[in-house]
Every structure is written in structure tokens, then in C-alpha cells.
């Protein structure tokens with residue numbers, strides 16, 4: 001029983017047998033609110049006439065199948081999400097007439113009705129294997145074809161796909177036919193259909209290869225936000241095209257470029273060829289800090305990079321999904337730095353994105369970047385922040401290893417060689433080896449085919465005059481993932497200036513580290529600096545340690561280190577040491593309180609208070625926790641009051657203070673901000689901040705009727721999601737019960753609403769109320785993979801577990817469950833990861849207790 005699975009071997013067999021000439025896809029979107037009509041005409045050739053194969057179609061009611069003019073009985077041929085095709089000829093025509101189902105999980109063809117105005121919006125999301133939820137496919141990336149979409153829809157709808165949108169042909173009764181031209185050759189997973197009462201604006205990019213029409217789309221209720229941001233996102237899009245057409249030395253391959261901001265979207269965005277979908281929270285209605293816009297720019301450029309890497313040249317099978325994502329990640333940060341105003345984007349990457357890779361890589365579930373994805377289930381398990389963040393970090397190291405010029409020469413050749421086709425990682429490696437003259441197979445082996453992160457620590461002795469008698473870098477690895485790697489790293493020496501107002505870099509060397517111990521002869525005789533920073537410039541992917549003196553310097557004056565990337569490395573090192581139970585949580589919280597007020601990197605400001613909150617609530621020793629949480633709350637109040645009026649710091653510290661609020665003083669202040677009896681110069685208490693404040697009060701049991709009152713004025717989907725989160729945060733058994741039902745048990749809850757509830761559910765300080773949900777969670781882990789679908793199940797299993805209940809008894813119970821449960825592998829993986837978080841918390845608590 002394959003179910004919805006597909007193995008790599010099955011795909012390879014089918015690719016060896018078939019060439020897909022064309023798809024014609026007739027969709028009727030006027031047949032009802034639950035389903036739509038889908039007729040697919042597939043023309044394909046077969047290399048072995050007489051052979052048998054299958055087409056893919058999921059969750060459909062099939063009315064009619066004909067193969068080469070002969071009718072096939074759907075009741076026997078369509079089973080288990082596949083249509084069996086027997087007796088193939090050299091040239092074949094398959095016609096499948098079916099009804100397919102709209103989705104509310106963000107997978108397949110998602111249907112959304114805006115609660116503000118009742119307008120209808122549809123969009124497709126097909127990666128990894130979900131085009132087969134909308135039409136009949138050969139669902140694998142290496143069976144590329146051309147696609148002709150013909151869509152019947154209300155005549156006043158906007159219909160967008162990979163090819164330019166055609167004029168509607170009226171059919172009467174308010175309906176029209178939208179008949180698209182055939183697309184370029186592409187894989188099924190990057191085809192797209194976006195339909196509904198969308199608002200559209202058009203601009204152009206005039207480049208060296210001609211004009212590219214640039215469309216932007218959003219819901220009618222978001223028009224004012226699109227118009228507000230339009231100049232900025234159009235400018236960014238133009239900067240991206242100019243940069244990538246030059247960098248890749250290949251004209252944009254898909255004619256027009258539409259970007260569609262869509263509701264209830266699961267991820268950041270999707271690189272459908274010429275029709276990129278993005279989550280419409282990226283058109284925010286309320287004030288957001290700069291890190292938000294820096295990330296939006298990264299997303300826009302990430303998807304654009306995919307037009308070449310992914311869409312023009314596509315992986316043969318999902319084994320190379322990592323490469324697809326890692327490359328787009330590397331390229332988007334590179335483009336931000338080189339072509340946009342976000343010139344320190346690599347600092348933001350180090351402060352935020354890269355941290356998610358380190359975290360994932362230290363889980364028991366970690367895997368090589370190049371995972372062995374032998375089937376679609378394995379893809380589900382292995383599609384994570386190792387795919388994105390670690391992969392991009394390692395490509396950054398590869399660029400340092402071969403040099404940027406050779407790296408670019410290699411990829412330019414690769415695009416020319418494989419345009420509109422498929423390739424494997426070895427093809428890219430060969431292109432890079434040829435361009436650089438360096439042997440890379442062994443590099444790929446140690447970096448891509450093994451899991452885990454190395455730790456680099458300084459080891460030294462000092463002469464009587466305070467100079468290094470000896471300095472070495474010691475490399476270690478986790479015993480379960482023992483690979484030591486070759487690293488190209490920078491080493492920076494920083495010391496106080498005479499006035500002690502600034503930590504200044506006095507020396508920088510770049511060197512290769514290899515094996516357990518690498519002597520750094522260049523720095524022997526150098527005076528020991530106040531701060532010795534390994535991996536300065538962040539070339540490699542490794543955890544770094546600070547020696548004792550450097551750590552003390554950091555706590556005293558990290559904010560006076562001028563270089564933002566060097567600061568990001570110190571922030572990262574101290575956070576790693578805290579998580580690894582080598583630095584007490586109390587010290588980390590003090591470090592943050594003393595230095596975050598002067599941090600200038602947008603991502604540093606946004607993310608580091610969140611890590612300190614985790615340190616205070618989860619990594620602190622139980623006997624220190626109450627005092628530390630109070631210290632954290634009061635420190636945030638001071639930071640919020642001291643921050644410059646209207647600054648990002650002010651907004652971030654107010655949000656964090658509200659999140660930490662437990663004391664009467666803090667809760668009264670939060671309520672006062674909401675009611676207007678308290679004000680802070682430069683701080684607009686806008687709609688999203690209002691919801692943050694209400695959620696904080698709700699978590700303390702002080703919301704009163706505020707949630708329902710606020711819903712009276714904010715009738716948007718965003719308002720409904722915030723309200724659901726605020727309800728879930730309440731310290732009330734009834735509220736928890738209802739939140740659990742909506743997020744975990746009710747499969748009809750829309751994906752984004754379920755996500756909001758999930759994130760708000762486990763609150764520090766509510767341990768007694770959360771205790772019953774350990775067993776509820778373990779029992780849900782047995783079933784949700786089937787009942788909620790991949791995306792909703794992943795979110796709920798990842799985030800709803802009450803980690804703050806960390807105790808030895810909890811460890812024992814979860815281990816016992818893992819030993820006996822027969823839950824699906826991807827579900828078990830999340831349980832394992834939560835267990836790892838619990839164990840990490842216990843070790844960190846012990847470290848803090850010993851302080």
C-alpha cells in the first residue's frame with residue numbers, strides 16, 4: 001500500500017519509461033465551496049510499448065478515465081492515490097475527469113473566505129508532492145513538461161498562473177474562461193494557480209535582457225498596506241533582478257514575475273515559476289521592527305534566486321532539496337548585502353537564521369545536509385532548518401574555501417549546461433571543481449554527508465609578559481556525530497582602547513583548521529587580547545567557545561564591540577554556552593540586560609531578548625527562577641523606558657516586557673498602555689501591539705472581557721487568530737481544554753489559527769494546568785499525522801509540548817513512550833526533539849544551580 005508515498009526507485013523507473021509531452025488542465029472553480037472540477041489531458045510517450053505505469057491523484061472523486069480513447073473503470077484503476085495505466089503505446093493520451101477538494105491546511109488548492117468582507121481567495125501550494133491534489137500528474141521533479149491551464153471562474157476574478165494571465169472569455173451567468181498559453185518546461189511542483197477577488201498592481205523591470213512585467217497581488221482588505229509598501233517591494237524586486245541576471249549570467253527564464261501575498265500561508269513563500277506566493281503577514285498592518293523588513297527582503301530574494309536555481313535547473317529527486325534551499329538561502333543574503341540597503345544581512349543571518357541550524361543540528365534527529373531521501377516520507381522528516389540554515393552556512397564556507405570568483409564561474413556554467421533540465425549535486429560539484437581547480441569530493445563528504453556541528457575552542461599558555469607562548473584551536477564533536485572537518489576561519493583579537501569606551505580589533509588572521517588541534521603560530525608572541533574571537537567574520541559553521549577572560553570582557557562590554565558581526569558571534573557563543581550548561585542562565589540574562597540596549601543589528605535586537613526569556617524561564621535553576629524572572633522583568637522595564645522614542649528597541653523591549661509581565665506593577669502598566677492611561681513617547685499602541693498586550697494580560701488571568709471586546713473592533717482574520725491565541729494563553733482549565741481541542745483534535749480548524757493557538761498554549765508559570773497535557777500530547781502523537789495532515793501535525797507536535805515541566809520523571813515517561821510507541825516516524829521525531837529540549841533544560845538548570 002503506497003498510500004500517498006512514492007519511492008525514489010519508483011520515480012526513477014517511471015522517468016526511465018516516460019517523456020511527458022504536455023499537460024492540459026481544465027479546472028472549473030464555479031461548482032461549489034467544497035470541491036472543484038478537474039479534467040487533465042496528459043500527452044506522453046513511452047519507451048517500452050506494452051509497459052505499465054501509474055499517474056498520481058490524491059483525494060479525488062474520479063468520474064472518467066480514458067487512455068488512448070479507451071475507457072478505464074475508475075473503481076478498479078484508481079486506488080491508493082494512483083491511477084494504474086496498463087498497455088501503454090509509444091504515444092499516449094490520458095484523460096482523467098474528476099472532482100477535487102479545496103483544502104484548509106495550506107496544501108493543494110487552499111480556499112479562504114475573508115471574514116472582513118466575505119470575499120473568496122484561492123491559491124495553490126504544491127511542494128513537495130501536492131499538485132496531484134489539484135490535477136492528475138506524474139508527481140516527480142524530473143518529469144518536466146509544459147502545462148496549459150484553462151480555468152472557468154467568476155468573470156471578475158483575477159486568475160494567475162505561471163504563464164501570463166489571459167483576458168477572460170465570457171461564458172454567461174457571470175462566468176468566464178481564462179485560457180492560458182502553455183508554460184515553459186517545468187516540474188509539477190512549481191506550477192501554480194492563484195484565483196479570486198485579488199487586488200492587482202503592475203510595474204516593470206527594465207533590464208539588460210528586456211522588460212519583465214512585475215505584478216503584485218493581495219486581498220482587498222490589505223490594499224492599503226500593499227500600496228504603502230509597493231515602492232519598497234518593487235524597488236527590491238528590481239534590485240534583485242539586476243543583481244541575479246548579472247551574477248548568474250542568464251536572462252530571467254519565465255517572462256513575467258508576479259508576487260502574490262496570500263492568506264493562511266504555511267511557510268514564508270514558494271517559488272512557483274513566475275508566480276511566487278508569499279504569506280500576507282508580510283504586508284503588515286502594524287508597525288514592525290527593521291528585522292521584519294530585512295527578513296521580507298531575504299524572502300523576496302530567496303524566491304527570485306529559485307527562478308534559476310530550482311525552477312530553470314531542477315533537482316532530479318528530493319535528495320537534492322537541501323541544495324535547492326541552501327543555494328537560495330546563500331544567494332538571498334549575498335544579494336541583500338551586494339544589491340540592497342540591507343548591507344549587514346550576514347550579521348542578521350548569524351544572529352537569527354544560523355542559530356536555527358545549530359539548534360536543529362544538535363537534536364538526536366539530526367541528519368546529513370544531503371539526506372538520503374529514499375521516499376516522500378523521508379523528505380517530510382528531513383525538510384528542516386538543516387536543509388535551509390545549516391546548508392546555507394556550509395555553502396558560505398564553500399565560498400570561502402574555493403573563492404567567490406571561482407564559485408560564480410562554476411554556477412554560471414552549470415546554468416548554461418542544465419537549463420530547463422534536471423541535475424544532481426555531483427553536476428554542480430563538477431562545475432565548481434572545474435572552475436576552481438580544487439578537489440571537492442572529500443570536502444563534500446565531510447560537510448554534506450555527515451551530521452553534527454563541531455565546537456572550536458582556544459587552547460593557550462601565556463608567557464610572563466602576557467603574550468601567547470602558544471595558541472591552538474581545539475576541535476571537538478559530539479560522540480554520536482564524531483566527524484572533524486576542515487574549516488577556513490578568521491581569528492580576531494580585540495582589546496579595550498585607552499579610554500575603555502571601545503573594544504578594537506588589533507589583529508586578524510585567516511587560517512585553515514584541521515583535525516583535533518591546530519597550532520596558530522602566527523599569533524604566538526602576540527599580547528593576549530581582552531577578547532579572543534574564533535570564527536571572526538563567521539566564515540565557517542561551528543560553535544565557538546570563549547576563554548574565561550574573553551567571557552568576562554563580553555559580559556562587561558559586549559555593546560562596545562564596534563563590529564556587528566563580531567558581536568553576533570559573541571552573542572551566539574554565549575547562548576551556546578548557556579544551552580550547553582557551560583554558562584549559568586543567570587549570567588546570560590545579566591549579559592543581555594547589560595548590553596542589548598546598545599545593540600544596533602536589527603536581528604540582534606529582535607531575537608536576543610527571546611533567548612534571554614528562555615534562559616530566565618527554562619534554563620534557570622528552580623530555586624533562582626522566581627528572582628531571575630523578576631530581575632528580567634524589571635530590567636526590561638528599564639530598557640523599554642530608556643529606549644529612544646519611536647525606535648525598534650523601544651517596540652521590542654515593550655513587547656518583551658509585556659511578555660515577561662508578572663508583577664502587579666508590570667501588569668498594571670500593560671493594562672494602562674491598552675487603556676491609554678499610560679503612554680510612552682514615540683510608541684504607537686497599534687492593532688498588533690494591542691493584541692500582544694492583551695495576550696500578556698490573558699496569560700496572567702487578567703484579560704477580563706478584553707479579548708471579546710477587541711474582536712468587536714478588529715474583525716479581520718488576523719484579529720481572530722490573535723484572539724484564539726489570547727484565549728489559549730489563559731491560566732484556566734476550561735480555556736486550555738478548548739484550545740487543545742481546536743489545535744490538536746479538530747481537523748477543520750484553519751492552519752494559521754491552529755498555529756496561533758499552538759504557540760500560545762504552553763506558558764511558563766502554568767505548569768500545574770499543563771501537567772495533564774503530557775499524556776494528551778503523547779496520545780495525540782499516535783494519531784495526528786493522519787488526522788491533521790503533514791503541516792498542521794508538524795506544527796502542533798513541534799510547539800505544543802509543555803517543556804517547562806522539565807523533570808527527571810518527565811524524561812522517564814517520554815523515553816518509555818518512545819520505546820513502545822508505533823507512531824509514524826515523523827511524529828516520533830518531534831517527541832524525541834522535545835525530550836532533547838527537556839534534557840537540555842535540566843542540565844542548564846543544574847549549571848545555574850551551581851553558580
Ligand SMILES: [Zn+2]
Pocket residue numbers: 271302306324325328
Ligand atoms: Zn526555497
